[in-house]
Amino acid sequence: MIDVFCESLPSIGVNPQFxxxxxxxxxxxxxxxxxxxxxxxxxxxIDMNMPMQPLRRPITAxxxxxxxxSKILALKGII
Numbered sequence: 001m002i003d004v005f006c007e008s009l010p011s012i013g014v015n016p017q018f019x020x021x022x023x024x025x026x027x028x029x030x031x032x033x034x035x036x037x038x039x040x041x042x043x044x045x046i047d048m049n050m051p052m053q054p055l056r057r058p059i060t061a062x063x064x065x066x067x068x069x070s071k072i073l074a075l076k077g078i079i
Contacts, residue, residue, distance in 0.1 A: 012054050028068035
């Protein structure tokens with residue numbers, strides 16, 4: 001299922017160059033986070049209950065991870 005979904009990410013606006021282990025995190029089967037650095041730094045959050053309605057946030061971070069129970073986004077970066 002995940003392979004098929006990853007192939008459909010470009011159809012919802014995710015640049016294929018960011019579909020890598022470095023840029024994608026998946027804490028559970030509920031959320032997928034994709035960190036994009038081009039054209040601007042942002043995080044795309046995909047709720048697997050509504051996969052065709054991604055949430056985009058302008059965030060500069062090294063990685064992002066969504067809490068599987070509540071909608072809390074954890075960010076990791078260098079200060």
